[in-house]
Structures are given as C-alpha cells and as structure tokens.
Amino acid sequence: MTAETGIGARVKRKEDQRFLTGTGRYVDDLPLARATYAYFLRSPHAHAKIKSIDTGAAKAMPGVVEIFTGKDTADAKVGGLICGWVVKGKDGQPHKAPPHPVMALDTVRYVGDTVAMVVANSADEARDAAEAIKVDYEVKPANVDLAKAFDKGTPEVHAEAPGNLIYDWEIGVKADVDAAFAKAAHVTKLDLVNNRLIPNAMEPRAAAAEYDKGTGNYTLWSTSQNPHVLRLILSAFVLGIPEHKLRVIAPDVGGGFGSKIFCYNEETMVTWAASRVGRPIKWTAERAESFMTDAHGRDHVTHAELALDKDGKFLGLKVDTIANMGAYLSTFSTAVPTYLYATLLAGQYTTPVIHANVRAALTHTAPVDAYRGAGRPEATFVIESIVSKAAAELKMDPAELRRKNFIPADAFPYQTPVALQYDSGNYPPIIDEAMKMADYKGFESRRAEAKSRGKLRGIGFSSYIEACGLGPSRVIGQLGGGVGQWESAQIKFNPTGNVQILTGAHSHGQSHETTFAQLVSDKLGVPIENVEVVHGDTATTPFGMGSYGSRSLAVGGSAIMKAADKVIAKGKKIAAHLMEADVADVVFEQGTFKVAGTDKNVPLGAAVFAAYVPHNYPLEELEPGMDENAFYDPSNFVYPAGTQICEVEVDPETGVVEVVNHTAVDDFGNIINPMIVEGQVHGGIVQGVGQALMENAVYDKETGQLVSGSYMDYTMPRADDVPSFKLGNKVTPCPHNPLGVKGCGEAGAIAAPAAVMNAVHDALAPLGVTHVPMPATPQTVWQAIHGGK
Amino acid sequence: MTINVAMTVNGKAASGKVEARTLLVQFLREHLGLTGTHVGCDTSQCGACVVHLDGKSIKSCTILAVQAEGGKVTTIEGLAESAEKLHPMQEAFRENHALQCGFCTPGMVMSAIDMVKRHNYQLDEATVRRELEGNLCRCTGYHNIVKAILAAAPAMKSAGV
Amino acid sequence: MYDFAYHRPKTMAEATAALKGKPEARPMSGGMTLIPTLKQRLAKPSDVVDLNGIKELAGIKVDGSGVTVGAMTRHADVASSADVKGAIPALADLAGHIGDPAVRNRGTMGGSVANNDPAADYPAAVLGLDATVTTTSRTIKADDFFKGLFETALEDGELITSITFPKAEKAGYMKFPNPASRYAMVGVFVAKTAGGVRVAVTGAGPCVFRVKAMEDALARNFSADAIKDIKVPADGLNSDIHGSAEYRAHLVTVMARRAVDQANK
Numbered sequence A: 001m002t003a004e005t006g007i008g009a010r011v012k013r014k015e016d017q018r019f020l021t022g023t024g025r026y027v028d029d030l031p032l033a034r035a036t037y038a039y040f041l042r043s044p045h046a047h048a049k050i051k052s053i054d055t056g057a058a059k060a061m062p063g064v065v066e067i068f069t070g071k072d073t074a075d076a077k078v079g080g081l082i083c084g085w086v087v088k089g090k091d092g093q094p095h096k097a098p099p100h101p102v103m104a105l106d107t108v109r110y111v112g113d114t115v116a117m118v119v120a121n122s123a124d125e126a127r128d129a130a131e132a133i134k135v136d137y138e139v140k141p142a143n144v145d146l147a148k149a150f151d152k153g154t155p156e157v158h159a160e161a162p163g164n165l166i167y168d169w170e171i172g173v174k175a176d177v178d179a180a181f182a183k184a185a186h187v188t189k190l191d192l193v194n195n196r197l198i199p200n201a202m203e204p205r206a207a208a209a210e211y212d213k214g215t216g217n218y219t220l221w222s223t224s225q226n227p228h229v230l231r232l233i234l235s236a237f238v239l240g241i242p243e244h245k246l247r248v249i250a251p252d253v254g255g256g257f258g259s260k261i262f263c264y265n266e267e268t269m270v271t272w273a274a275s276r277v278g279r280p281i282k283w284t285a286e287r288a289e290s291f292m293t294d295a296h297g298r299d300h301v302t303h304a305e306l307a308l309d310k311d312g313k314f315l316g317l318k319v320d321t322i323a324n325m326g327a328y329l330s331t332f333s334t335a336v337p338t339y340l341y342a343t344l345l346a347g348q349y350t351t352p353v354i355h356a357n358v359r360a361a362l363t364h365t366a367p368v369d370a371y372r373g374a375g376r377p378e379a380t381f382v383i384e385s386i387v388s389k390a391a392a393e394l395k396m397d398p399a400e401l402r403r404k405n406f407i408p409a410d411a412f413p414y415q416t417p418v419a420l421q422y423d424s425g426n427y428p429p430i431i432d433e434a435m436k437m438a439d440y441k442g443f444e445s446r447r448a449e450a451k452s453r454g455k456l457r458g459i460g461f462s463s464y465i466e467a468c469g470l471g472p473s474r475v476i477g478q479l480g481g482g483v484g485q486w487e488s489a490q491i492k493f494n495p496t497g498n499v500q501i502l503t504g505a506h507s508h509g510q511s512h513e514t515t516f517a518q519l520v521s522d523k524l525g526v527p528i529e530n531v532e533v534v535h536g537d538t539a540t541t542p543f544g545m546g547s548y549g550s551r552s553l554a555v556g557g558s559a560i561m562k563a564a565d566k567v568i569a570k571g572k573k574i575a576a577h578l579m580e581a582d583v584a585d586v587v588f589e590q591g592t593f594k595v596a597g598t599d600k601n602v603p604l605g606a607a608v609f610a611a612y613v614p615h616n617y618p619l620e621e622l623e624p625g626m627d628e629n630a631f632y633d634p635s636n637f638v639y640p641a642g643t644q645i646c647e648v649e650v651d652p653e654t655g656v657v658e659v660v661n662h663t664a665v666d667d668f669g670n671i672i673n674p675m676i677v678e679g680q681v682h683g684g685i686v687q688g689v690g691q692a693l694m695e696n697a698v699y700d701k702e703t704g705q706l707v708s709g710s711y712m713d714y715t716m717p718r719a720d721d722v723p724s725f726k727l728g729n730k731v732t733p734c735p736h737n738p739l740g741v742k743g744c745g746e747a748g749a750i751a752a753p754a755a756v757m758n759a760v761h762d763a764l765a766p767l768g769v770t771h772v773p774m775p776a777t778p779q780t781v782w783q784a785i786h787g788g789k
Numbered sequence B: 001m002t003i004n005v006a007m008t009v010n011g012k013a014a015s016g017k018v019e020a021r022t023l024l025v026q027f028l029r030e031h032l033g034l035t036g037t038h039v040g041c042d043t044s045q046c047g048a049c050v051v052h053l054d055g056k057s058i059k060s061c062t063i064l065a066v067q068a069e070g071g072k073v074t075t076i077e078g079l080a081e082s083a084e085k086l087h088p089m090q091e092a093f094r095e096n097h098a099l100q101c102g103f104c105t106p107g108m109v110m111s112a113i114d115m116v117k118r119h120n121y122q123l124d125e126a127t128v129r130r131e132l133e134g135n136l137c138r139c140t141g142y143h144n145i146v147k148a149i150l151a152a153a154p155a156m157k158s159a160g161v
Numbered sequence C: 001m002y003d004f005a006y007h008r009p010k011t012m013a014e015a016t017a018a019l020k021g022k023p024e025a026r027p028m029s030g031g032m033t034l035i036p037t038l039k040q041r042l043a044k045p046s047d048v049v050d051l052n053g054i055k056e057l058a059g060i061k062v063d064g065s066g067v068t069v070g071a072m073t074r075h076a077d078v079a080s081s082a083d084v085k086g087a088i089p090a091l092a093d094l095a096g097h098i099g100d101p102a103v104r105n106r107g108t109m110g111g112s113v114a115n116n117d118p119a120a121d122y123p124a125a126v127l128g129l130d131a132t133v134t135t136t137s138r139t140i141k142a143d144d145f146f147k148g149l150f151e152t153a154l155e156d157g158e159l160i161t162s163i164t165f166p167k168a169e170k171a172g173y174m175k176f177p178n179p180a181s182r183y184a185m186v187g188v189f190v191a192k193t194a195g196g197v198r199v200a201v202t203g204a205g206p207c208v209f210r211v212k213a214m215e216d217a218l219a220r221n222f223s224a225d226a227i228k229d230i231k232v233p234a235d236g237l238n239s240d241i242h243g244s245a246e247y248r249a250h251l252v253t254v255m256a257r258r259a260v261d262q263a264n265k
C-alpha cells in the first residue's frame, strides 16, 4: 500500500493497543460463569510405585466438587498422550514408544508427574483438598544423570524401553568420515554438555474447558501455539471427542518458545472432566508447576571431532550425542535431536563428510522437547564451538578459518552431506558486515584497555545456519513426522471494503496481526486499518498447523499471498465484466483494476461490492462473494543464516562474565517489518545469552528433585544482565516462496550461545583455560580459572 | 476470615468481601475484573503484577487485599486518558516495539512510570536496566523496553505526568 | 495460602495484645518475606498482625551519636534518606541494593532483621556497625541478636521497634548477588567506628558472622591490602548450585577488600 504501511515498513503493531491498556485476553482472564477450579497433585518423588491413593478425606473438604485419579481416566478409557514423530533407529525399527498416561497409574516417573486432579469451587479450596489426599509411595532409585542413563544397573524408566534407550540413530556414512580423518593434518576434539533449559514463557500454561450438554460440544481455551494440532491430537488419540464437537481456542498467549506446542495432560484432563463435572473448569499453572512440568529444552551430552587438512580446510566431522527425552516422550521430542539437529551439522561450511550418532535416553526427569531453536542451537553450538577451538589450536584467526570453509555464494543450491539442500545464501558478506559493526579491528586495543582495569576481554564468533519454515510435508512424512506441515489462509473481503485474514498460524508475541495485515494491505491496496487478522480459534479459522519453527511468515504468509492472488484473479474477472473489457487486458495496480492504455478503472473495493450485490455481475461464470482460501505447502525449508559476534569481560577474581557488546548480522531473506524482526532477534539473543551464562535446569542426581525450580534458583536473564545490541542484515531472498522470506524467530537463540562461550574461552585463553562448561556462571568460570571446587 | 475492603481503584470507589488471604491481585482480577494485572510467578520476582498503591510501585501479588484498605490503587487499565490518548509511557512502548506477547507489559509499564518519576525524569541506560531488576520479560530481550523508557522520560516530563 | 485471622493494630500496645497467647500468630511488616512464604504454604499462622498501621514504628532519627531507624521504615526510605546518606552512606547504599524497587517500597528494616535470612543484607550492616536492636521489651546488642539460621534473640511476641546504628568514621558494603535470586550470596560490611573495626559477612554462612582476623588486620591498617591474604575457612559455609563453600570463602576475601576500598573512597 503506502510506503508507511507496506512491505518493508516499520509499521507499529496492531496488537499493542489492547496489551498496553490491560485489555488483552489471556486464558486465565476468561470470565466463565459457574466455573470450578482444578488443582493437580504432583509427585514429590522422581521414581516411586504408588501403593495406594486415598481421596476420602479430601473429598469431604469444603468446596470440593470432584477428585479424579489415574484409575478414573483408565476406567474411562482416556487414551495416552502421543509422540507424533516416528524416528527409525539404525536397526530400522521405529523408536520405543512407552505409554504416557494422562495421570500416573501405578508408577510416578518424575517430580511433577500428575497423581490426581482436584476440582473445587475455588483454586485455594482445590489446593487445600489436594493436600488432604493421602498417597502411599514406595520410593525407588531414580535415573537422573544423563551420561549414565544407558549404564548397566541404571534404573529403567519404562519396561518398554530396555536400558532406557529410545533409539540409536545415525546420519551420514561412518566409513567415509573415518577415511577423511585418516587423511587429516589436524583433529580437534570437543566434549560438551548442552545445558538443560526451562522455557519460562512469562504466561504460565493455562486451560479452561466447558461442556455444552445441549449440543454435546466441548470448548477448550488453551495456552497453545497450535490449536488445530491440539484438537487433532485430543480428538484422534486421547479423548476421542470428534473434531467437530471440540472447539479449541488459543486466545492471547503470553509467549511460548516451543513449550506451548505440545499436548499436555492438564488441558486434556480439564476438557475430559468438564463434561463429568457439568461446570466449566479452569486451571492455571503456578510458576512452580511450570518449572516442573513444562517440557524442558536441550540437554545433550556430546563428543565431537573435526578433521582439518594442513590449510585448515574441514575434511570431516564426527558427532556422538546422547539426548535426554525425560520420563515420557513429549509431542515432537524424538525429532528434535535427530532431524532438527544432526541435519544441521554442516553449518555454513563445505565439510564434505559428516557422521552423527544420536542416542535418545529416558531419565526420571520432566519431558524434554522443542525449545526456541529446537535442535539447531545444539547443532550450532557443536559446530561453532569446535571451529573456534580448532582456530585456537591452529593459531588461526577464527573469522579466517570460517571464511576459508564457507560454502561459496555460487554453490547454491547446496547439497550438504546430512540430507538438507540449502536453497540460498551468501555468507562472507555477513561476517564482513558483522566484523565491521563489532569493530573487530579495534578489539586488541579494547582487550589491552580492559587488562589495565584487571578485566579479561574476549571476543567470540558464531556463524549459524538453520533450517526452518517447517516444512515440505512430503519430506516431513519421509522422515517420520506424523502431520503435514503446510499452512492455511483465508481472506474474507467484506462488502464494505474491509478485510479479515484468517490464518492457521498463531501469534503469541510474534506480531502476526501486524505483519500479515501488512502483506495484504500491500498486496491488495487496502488501508492497513481496514485489515484484521483472526487466529487461534478452530471454530473460525481454517485448519492450520500453528506457529513454531519460525514458520509463520515463510509458510503461513505464503498461504496468505496465495489467497490474495485468488482475490485478485477473481476481482479481475469482475472488473473486466464491469469495464466491458477482456480479462487479459486488465491489470491490477495499487488496489485498482485498469485496462491498459485506457482510463477505465475499477477499484478492488468496487469489484468486491459487485460480488456481494451481483446485480451487474457475470453470475453464469462466477460465484458471488469474495472469500478465498489457500493452503501452501513449501517445496523446501528456508535457511536463514548469520553471524553473531560477542564481546565479554571476565572478572578473574569473581568469575563474573559481562557481555559488553553483541552484534548480530542476519540474512532472513526479504523483510516485511524490520522493527518486528529486530525485536525477535533481541529476544532470541537474550535467551541464548541466558543459556550461555545463566540458565540451567538442575536435578539432584540422587533424588531427582528439581533444584532450580523457581526464580530463586533458576537464573532468568534480567535487563541488567545484557547490553543493547547492534543488528545488521543482508538479503538473499528465498527462491522458493512467494515472499522471498526466511524465518527469524529462532536465529538469535540459535547463534548466541556459541558466540558468548567462544568469547569466554577467548578471554580466558591467556590463563591457559581450554574448557569452560555452559552455562559459564561466575562459579563455573572461577573454577575453570582456579581449578577449584 | 472474611473482611470487607474498600479502596479507590483507578479513581473509582471499589469494595468487596474477601478472605483475609485474598491477595490484592486476586481482588483486582477476580472481584473487579481488572485482568490487565497479571500473575507470572509465585515467588514475588517477575513483576507482571506491579500496580501503584498511593503512587508507589508495588507487587500486587505480595500484598493482601485488606492491606490496601483506604488506599488509591492505579492499574494498567487506569493509565490512559482515553483510547486515543495513551499515557506517554504506553505510547513509548508502542513506538519502540517494547512488547511482544504483552504478558509482562502491564507490570513493565507500571514499574517504568514509577522509575521515571523517582529519578525525576532523568535516567540513563544503566539506571533503567538496574531499576528493571524486578521485572522479567522473556520476549523482548529488554532492548526495546529500555529504549522506550528512555524515550518516555522526557515525554512524561513535558506532558506533566 | 491458608486463611488466617487478620488484625491491624494502631499502636504497639494493641499489636502486642493481638499476639499475646497465640503461639501461631505472626507479625507482618512489609510482607515481602512473609507473604511469599504463605503463598507457598510453608507457614500456617493462625493470625497475622499487620504492623503497617502503627505510625510510631516508621521514621529515621539522627543525632550526634548515630542513626535510629524505626522498624517499619521501608528499604526505599532508608536508601533515599538524606540523614542516613549523611551519617552512614554505606547503609543507604546497602538498602538501595535490596531486592527491586517494588520490594524496597514495601520491605522494612525490622522485618528483615527479625527474619534473619542467611542471605539478607541488613544483618551485615547491623552486625558490622555494632548496632542495637530495640524491642518491645528491651535492647539487644547485635552480637547477641543473630543466633543462627533464621534464628534471633527475639522471644515469642517480642517485636522490634527500632534499630540504632552508631555513626561510622568509615563504612562500606559489597554484595555479590546470587545470580538467580539477587539476594546476597556473599555480602561483606566493613566499618570503622568509635568502637573499633568490624567485618560482618552475610550470605556465606548459615547466619551473619564476623571475621576477627580481618578486623584485627584492618585495625592496624585500614586498607584492602591488609586483608588480601586472609581467608575464611570453607568449612560450615553454605553450598548450593550457585556457589560452593570454597567459592563463597574465596568471595568473602574479594568482597571484603572491595568493601574496604569502598569505605576508603
């Protein structure tokens, strides 16, 4: 449309008015008449047999409406929660799939496992009653230490997965890699732990459900990133409520970062129980429950080796990873350390052969699944750590070593040895720009200046690639994914000239309401204030796959463009009729149909009006109305890439690491709204800095208690933990989607941990320190320096 | 124990019958339907619940409703003069894209206003970051929140708020 | 939170009466510790006696010998008080580093000192400055006040009314915050007063404690260098995911040095 609101403009967000005035509508805000409140009793033990549950006294407590246990759900034949991605191991067999009941039956398998559900007239009364439930546990030894999960004698989490092994999977040809290593002039080896994280969206998970006896319809309000997928899982696998009888609404959702993709037992139980109780049920997690039961992220133990020739060219990469699944397989857990991780191990480099072996382990901890970046941060951390380590060992400039091995710009499309084909990219200008912005040249003098203040200054690079915009359905299917990965869109052009865009994507901070409106406003020439984006309700929007994996614009936006094309195509026919012209002669420019070479014109709005009031209208050929929908299935993933440069100062006396500068230059393809994209990168970087320096989910190795179970112990990045950032961008448009866009939601979190950790290592190198575990907390750094306890 | 409470909320008289254990945030959300004030934690650390009591920022999850008896409470709903005329802090948050999912936003805005006033409309980046210690945001990385607050300070001064 | 009976006395006499004979009753000042505790159902008081209505408990008085802070004085008021800044700037500075602004707007000195959290900041100042705690029934010297983990000399029903700090010739406080909670993982208060030099450490152990060796060294030479080689033993210090006992012991020396530098500024 106009330059101020079109593609590329920094349009202020449409969603802000309600969020800024306190009129957003999140699940817990919902007023439901006659509501009851649920409280879930959680296991205090990591591993125990439930000998008995006595709800007698609890049922007699004031305000209690009903109490359910695993026996009730089993008796009612409630299905278990599913894992929707089948990964086949080296043996060709599908992964082990132990049952995941919605409430524990006879065994609890992690601290937080659900034992009973209390429904009462108030949340306080529900909790009061839960405390009166008597559970007799026989506590058993727990398997908590990931590195020891497969050891003989480690307690098994499920009998269905002997030795706690979910799968033993590989990618790449091991013999080829071994041959490459045999020729290597230098081999760099790395052992690392990718620390376990707790997503911590600021809005805790919540669910509310209502059953309408008259119609037999259920409505579930859930903090979901993908309400249709949630409905599908609940209908097809868990509750058996037919899809058309279950409406799932994900209203305003306060952040997700992956943790709200999955189908959880609480939303399942609330829906199931609503019909039994005969009143609406509300549940909102307390933060302590979020810590215990939101699916956690990362948690790998990895050994990697990189072979280089005498000039520093990469010859091959070997990676061996144990990935933690927790006690049950969450919805997409199996895919994360395989297809979202090992397929990215080429990074930005021409490494000709790569082999990765991934073993997924069960432990007595909360389920682990996708968290912002999902697999790709882990891959980037392996590659970018080992590349920087190799540079240090070879006394090469880390930027130089990277440049030497970058996939050249003329090599795209580029087939990696680990399945993916990168569609586009141009990496050298990105690192150049980043180095300029970060003033790499001036670093040594800054290091010297810092030294005069007793501080150790270091600089670190991270050149990441990621595959996102999930994804081509055929490929997803071949890899074992249980769903399609297209996206849907519907454009309802109303008679009075305003537009509703219905999308299957879901916004929980990503600003779809603005970006998508910008697309349509720009394309159809409708003022942006007349465009409204509708999302998050299975009753009003077409079936969609939701938002995760940086897919909303690349896939959902593309669907919208397809629908808009249909609007234009139909409008063109109407306009041709109105102008008594040949369709072939009609062009569409800035919201108006014109006949080339004449002054005849019909604004789109007029064509639409004619479609609703078809008095002068080609009814023989065209249906009335203007309501077009489209589904878009991408032909490939998209491949954003970039380089981050982090500069830190370490206080050697205390071990405190301060991030003093952080630069990110990204290639996200074409950019619709730079303001929004920058915001995504800022947030991502801080989650990455959080992983590198602060955040760590710690379980007691003996008891399996979650030690970092509140903000008192789990270090969330705060405003004074980070600086302001310098951002830049380069554009190589995506060649295969109509917008030329790539995803930007995860990049910040993918690249940052390695950039920060490389900077920490660089800072400490003069002291002879070669390995600092992540997160580099003050204590960890101090111990690395002093070898202390 | 049930108690009658009465206070002024966003300039209007508000009262109700609450249990002694009812928190101010529960009173605002559940009794008055003012759901703009959020709850993001159970350990008084996230700041999603910040409101003003007698002109000072407080965590409404860490004060009993009965303790606000007779007090003047301002919540995010009470800031804007009208839908068109937002408070300069709200406006600065919008201008600078200082919010994404919006969940931390009410608490951020309320803390930010208190901060600017306490510092007599003069702040630098380091001060803003330090003063945000009690407000967690998982989306924005704080970058734009800091920018917004720095931009709002002079705007608040010239608007006389 | 469990429910309780709520009282809002207007005078100390009323408060004492409300607490009398009720072993499960709890006084409440800022509520910044008590309410989170109640929310997590870690305590179940029969009665909560809210001290916020008692005017005589708030306020700061300065005279030639020192500063007296009423028990209900908020952290924010101590931090911004011109009187405190004038008499003992380190105390104002310490108060300004407790929690966040919203916490400082409610939390009080009396509540913090009565609570004696091993990671709290004020106890370091009270012990480091050799302050005197005045209660509803007596005065207690700092050395006799802090007894152990969350334990003080206060008897059931005994309330802190004020705390008197002697003027310091020099004083400094340096806090190494726990990265997650931002409470003190190690906080060291050093002070030189008419009574001598004191070094009080909070966060590191189960209860605030003094480091005699540092006090002696500083009495001879009040400089950071004088204590740079003095280590406290790690034995008995706190240990958690953020800091082992050894790390804390190390930080005590570092923070003590920096506190001395601060005091000498």
Ligand SMILES: Cc1cc2nc3c(=O)[nH]c(=O)nc-3n(C[C@H](O)[C@H](O)[C@H](O)COP(=O)(O)OP(=O)(O)OC[C@H]3O[C@@H](n4cnc5c(N)ncnc54)[C@H](O)[C@@H]3O)c2cc1C
Pocket: B043, B044, B045, C026, C027, C028, C029, C030, C031, C032, C033, C034, C035, C036, C051, C071, C097, C098, C099, C100, C103, C106, C107, C108, C109, C110, C111, C112, C113, C114, C115, C117, C119, C120, C121, C122, C154, C158, C159, C160, C161, C181, C182, C183, C184
């Ligand atoms: C997010 C957050 C961060 C914090 N960070 C820090 C920090 O960095 N450093 C720090 O030191 N503290 C910190 N605190 C604690 C804060 O300083 C509290 O204000 C303080 O510990 C308790 O003071 P209060 O007035 O709130 O007491 P309350 O919570 O009202 O009471 C605390 C205890 O003392 C008793 N009590 C209260 N008043 C009296 C009295 N006059 N006489 C006898 N007993 C009494 C109560 O019964 C209760 O047991 C933090 C708190 C929060 C919520």
Ligand code: FES
Pocket: B038, B039, B040, B041, B042, B043, B044, B045, B046, B047, B048, B049, B050, B059, B060, B061, B062
């Ligand atoms: S809800 Fe988190 S501080 Fe109040």
Ligand code: FES
Pocket: A202, A254, A255, A509, B098, B099, B100, B101, B102, B103, B104, B105, B136, B137, B138, B139, B140
């Ligand atoms: S905007 Fe989502 S938590 Fe701050």
